[in-house]
Amino acid sequence: MNFSDPFLILALVFALAAVALGLWAVSAQRRAAKAEAETWLLNERLAQAEERHRLLEDQSATQIELIKAQAAQSANAIAEQLIKRADENAKSRERLAEARLEAQLKPVAETLAKFEAQVNAVEKVRAEETGGLKAQIAALLEASTATQAEARKLSAALRRGAGVQGRWGEQTLRNVLEAAGLNSRFDFQEQFSVDSDEGRRRPDVKVTLPGGGVFVIDAKCSLNAFLESQEATDEVLREAAMVRHAASVRAHMQSLSSKAYWDQFAGEGSPDFVAMFVPGDGFLAAALDRLPELMAEAMDRRVVLVTPTTLFALCKAVAYGWRAEDQAKNAARIVEVGRELYKRVSVMGAHAGAMGKALESAVGKYNQFVGSLESQVLTQARRFEDLSVDHEGKKIDEPAAIDQGVRPLTKLSAEPAVGQSPTLTLGNDAPT
The missing domain is CATH 3.40.1350 (Trna Endonuclease; Chain: A, domain 1)
Known part of the structure; x- marks a missing residue:
């Protein structure tokens, strides 16, 4: 085929265009059919949707009515509950207020009770004191009357001369x-x-x-x-x-x-x-x-x-002077008694020292006797035991020497001179 012929090319172009147009028409029909089907489907769906919407509106109206009814019932119940709770809260607040008021007034009541008891006690004491005061006033009046009578008697007696x-x-x-x-x-x-x-x-x-x-x-x-x-x-x-x-x-x-x-x-x-x-x-x-x-x-x-008041003070000073003088005399007597006691204690200390020396001499003599007994007599006497002499189970006990000496009088001073009384040293600052 010769594609160089323009008429042939145009024929092909128109053929292709016709084919394309047919295809487009077929496609358009299909699309139109599909669109129509879709339109019908949409209409159906729209009708169903409108039906559903109507049903929903009906249901919504019914539900609204039900909701309104339920809401009304709930509102009444809630209102009743709220009223009940409000009443309970009010009662609770009243009880709480009463408890608080009672707690606040309790100390006041106790204080008032104590005050009442104190007032009663004070009133009782006042009544007793009033009675006692009346009795004292009566006694005072009687004493005043008696004093006046005695004063009149004294005045009458003093006027006699x-x-x-x-x-x-x-x-x-x-x-x-x-x-x-x-x-x-x-x-x-x-x-x-x-x-x-x-x-x-x-x-x-x-x-x-x-x-x-x-x-x-x-x-x-x-x-x-x-x-x-x-x-x-x-x-x-x-x-x-x-x-x-x-x-x-x-x-x-x-x-x-x-x-x-x-x-x-x-x-x-x-x-x-x-x-x-x-x-x-x-x-x-x-x-x-x-x-x-x-x-x-x-x-x-x-x-x-x-007067009796001033003379009493004057004579009181005199009596105090007498007491001071008596105390001074007693102090002088105490000094004399102390000196005599010290002198006698000094003599007694000398006797105690002499007795201690005598005891010390006696202890020395006793220890010499024990030494002589042990060295000279007991050694000879124990030879009888070696000769089996019957001594009836008796043994010769050795006398113990006295090791403890007589305690010296350290507070006693040295021996007094001939013709003098012994003296005592009673302490570092005591007289000798």
Whole structure:
């Protein structure tokens, strides 16, 4: 075949084109048939899908209704459970709150109970003390009434005269002296007479001082004006009586100063003053209120105004001085007793030393005897055993020598000289 012919080439081209077109047409038909089949299948599937979708919608509606119903039931149940739980929680919170409140209030309750018990105890004690206080007040009133009665009796007795006041003042003075520790037999002398250039005088008390010396106490102060002031109903009369009382105390002080007891007892070592005893602090205070310079004037006149309080302190110092002097005397006695005891112990030590020497000599003699017995007698006596002499099973025991010597008195000093007492060395710092 000649492929160089153009018509032949075109014919071939058209033939090939026709064949290709036929093939394409066949292929297009096939594709169209396949597409149609696929379209039908898709339609079927779409119909099935729509059916399924409808069924699903129906089922969904049914399920929704069921879910709604179930949800409603569940919501009710849940609501009931929530309400129940809320109630339980509320009850738990209430119980917890009650427990917490009870725990917080328990100490308060216990404290209140203790406080109530203490209040009851205090009330009981207060009631008892009130009863006791009432009894004490009643007893105090009775004692006050009795004291007032006794005071009235004493006032009435003191108004009878100077003799009663003097005896009362003397007894008060004696009580103060004895309360201070002074003894009437040794430490002070009462109611004695003294001769002077102006005549015989009679001091109330003479107190002996430690180490020698005396001082005089006078207790003759008049109290008539003071007693009158206590009975006065008018203030003017009372003040006038108090002024007379102060003047009476001053006059007695001046009279006592003029007697110069310190000169009469100068030989006994009297200090240059005399004590004027006022038997009550109130008596002297009343006088000093009206005459403030009375105390200084009395000192200038060598008169010491004393009351039971101040005289007690003064006599207490005197009693202390007596005790100190007695202790000094006892210390001197102790020294003498110690010296005598030391002397006797020294003599006894000498006797002990002599006895030790005698014992040492006796031990030496005994040891010499034992040595002689062993060397001279027992050796000869044992020859009887060699000669078979019947000695009835008895053996001769050898006496033992005494090796221990007599303990020397190392604390005893050397032998005293002739005519001297032996001495002891009681220690490194003891006297010899």
